Amino acid sequence: GAVVSQHPSRVICKSGTSVKIECRSLDFQATTMFWYRQFPKKSLMLMATSNEGSKATYEQGVEKDKFLINHASLTLSTLTVTSAHPEDSSFYICSARVPTGGNHNEQFFGPGTRLTVL
Amino acid sequence: DAKTTQPPSMDCAEGRAANLPCNHSTISGNEYVYWYRQIHSQGPQYIIHGLKNNETNEMASLIITEDRKSSTLILPHATLRDTAVYYCIVRVWEYGNKLVFGAGTILRVKS
Numbered sequence: 623g624a625v626v627s628q629h630p631s632r633v634i635c636k637s638g639t640s641v642k643i644e645c646r647s648l649d650f651q652a653t654t655m656f657w658y659r660q661f662p663k664k665s666l667m668l669m670a671t672s673n674e675g676s677k678a679t680y681e682q683g684v685e686k687d688k689f690l691i692n693h694a695s696l697t698l699s700t701l702t703v704t705s706a707h708p709e710d711s712s713f714y715i716c717s718a719r720v721p722t723g724g725n726h727n728e729q730f731f732g733p734g735t736r737l738t739v740l
Numbered sequence: 741d742a743k744t745t746q747p748p749s750m751d752c753a754e755g756r757a758a759n760l761p762c763n764h765s766t767i768s769g770n771e772y773v774y775w776y777r778q779i780h781s782q783g784p785q786y787i788i789h790g791l792k793n794n795e796t797n798e799m800a801s802l803i804i805t806e807d808r809k810s811s812t813l814i815l816p817h818a819t820l821r822d823t824a825v826y827y828c829i830v831r832v833w834e835y836g837n838k839l840v841f842g843a844g845t846i847l848r849v850k851s
Contacts, residue, residue: 626783656838665827666784666841715783717839729839731783 624650626718628732635706636740643701643735645716651696652718656729657689660713672699706739713737744828749846752822758815760845762828765809770832773804774839775813777824784827784841787813818849 625648635641645655653674658666670691671679678691688710690702699718703710717731745763752758764773775787788795788802790811795802801814815822827844831837 628783658841665825665843666778668838668840671838713781717783729786731785733783734781736781 624648624718624720624730626716626730626732628714628716628735630735631733632736632738634738634740637707638705640702640704641706641737643703643714643716643737645699645701645718645732647697647718647730650718650720652699652720653696654719655693655699656717656719657691657699657701658715658717660715660734666715669701703737706737708739711737711739744830744842746826746828746842746845748843749848751848751850752815752818754820754849754851755817758818758822758847758849760813760815760826760828760847761810762813763810764828764830767808767830768832771830772832773802773808773811774829774831775800775802776827776829776839776841777822778827778844779821779824787826818847820849820851823847823849 627646627648629644633641655672657669659669660666668681669684672691672693674693674696680686693699713734713736715734717729720728772789772791774789776784778784788797788800790802790804804811825844825846827841
């Protein structure tokens with residue numbers, strides 16, 4: 623299947639700093655990527671849909687100024703957590719949509735990024 | 741998208757079949773049933789999907805009832821590596837449609 627990578631896999635930062643997480647589709651071009659966050663022992667929560675060359679669409683309750691998403695190319699989307707605070711500590715997972723018509727298995731997930739804000 | 745109901749957890753003996761149920765009584769005619777799983781601290785992994793007919797691939801089988809109000813994911817010979825959270829998701833398949841995850845079922849495969 624298609625491969626999606628994330629970098630870094632783990633990051634620890636101080637409160638007040640900004641952290642950038644990269645999501646890359648390695649062997650395909652993704653016009654649409656999705657960002658999720660997951661708290662311990664909880665399910666994945668969709669944060670936003672990232673479309674190449676346009677503004678991201680955020681889910682209700684997700685602060686767009688807090689979680690900046692940039693999808694500048696067909697293989698890269700970035701999520702920047704601005705002015706991070708301890709409550710932003712979470713597991714962030716991206717997924718990328720494979721643009722092949724008729725293929726229902728069109729979403730592949732990255733391995734996730736563990737963010738810890740001290 | 742229709743809601744799904746899954747048991748919070750299940751145990752299965754290694755080497756035996758694991759049968760994971762999912763209730764989706766409000767499913768509509770154009771909604772597919774998808775199954776993903778998430779092994780601890782990893783991203784979700786696609787398993788299988790179906791609309792009306794039963795489906796089988798190298799990982800699992802999906803049995804959908806005739807009225808489509810419920811389905812069962814079958815892992816024919818569970819191994820310890822199949823221990824994971826299994827998510828049943830119902831959604832309309834359309835270009836770029838998003839996946840919304842419920843609580844899922846924690847499957848523990850025991851030796």
